[in-house]
Amino acid sequence: MSKKKGKKIEDKEVKKPSEEQTENTVEISEESNPEDVNSEGEEIAEEEVVEVSEEERLKEELEKSKDKYLRLFAEFENYKRRTSKERIDLFKTANSELMISLLPVLDDFDRAMSEIEKSEDKALVEGVKLIQDKFKSILVQKNLTEVEVAQGSDFDSDIHEAITQIPAPSDDLKGKIIDIVEKGYQLGEKIIRYPKVVLGIK
Numbered sequence: 153m154s155k156k157k158g159k160k161i162e163d164k165e166v167k168k169p170s171e172e173q174t175e176n177t178v179e180i181s182e183e184s185n186p187e188d189v190n191s192e193g194e195e196i197a198e199e200e201v202v203e204v205s206e207e208e209r210l211k212e213e214l215e216k217s218k219d220k221y222l223r224l225f226a227e228f229e230n231y232k233r234r235t236s237k238e239r240i241d242l243f244k245t246a247n248s249e250l251m252i253s254l255l256p257v258l259d260d261f262d263r264a265m266s267e268i269e270k271s272e273d274k275a276l277v278e279g280v281k282l283i284q285d286k287f288k289s290i291l292v293q294k295n296l297t298e299v300e301v302a303q304g305s306d307f308d309s310d311i312h313e314a315i316t317q318i319p320a321p322s323d324d325l326k327g328k329i330i331d332i333v334e335k336g337y338q339l340g341e342k343i344i345r346y347p348k349v350v351l352g353i354k
Contacts, residue, residue: 251296251339259334261287299336301347305329311336313346320352328352 261284268280299311307314307329315333320326329349336347 314351325352
């Protein structure tokens with residue numbers, strides 16, 4: 153009886169696992185491999201990092217392009233304003249030089265009229281006066297006007313040029329303009345020739 157029991161125990165210990173158990177064990181080991189799971193996760197993470205980096209690079213390039221465009225636009229606007237101002241200044245300068253060259257002609261007209269008005273030839277006086285008025289009218293259209301100054305008015309160094317000083321003939325003319333030697337003119341708001349005056353002193 154004891155021998156039979158011992159044999160049965162040995163058979164139980166030596167019993168091999170079934171094929172189904174072996175296959176299940178292999179499948180479980182394959183499915184639960186931590187190294188494979190980690191490697192797949194790392195690959196997905198790397199792809200996400202690459203995609204984010206590419207997006208950031210494109211955004212950076214876009215910002216650089218926008219900044220470059222704004223700088224070029226600002227430079228072009230400054231260039232337009234600068235060239236426009238230069239053209240205006242050039243026109244004003246050329247116009248000013250022309251007007252200054254015509255001032256002696258106005259002076260000659262004034263002196264000629266002073267002498268012609270003494271003549272008894274009314275037709276001559278009217279003809280010269282007509283030419284003078286027409287000439288002055290054209291210059292006024294070009295913004296040339298005479299600087300207003302009168303005898304007995306206060307002297308202003310900003311708009312008057314005192315060429316000499318003489319004793320005032322009366323107390324009320326002390327420090328005043330006694331005589332106007334040459335008329336002054338301004339082009340627009342800029343004086344291109346100051347009126348030359350004689351100043352009375354105390």
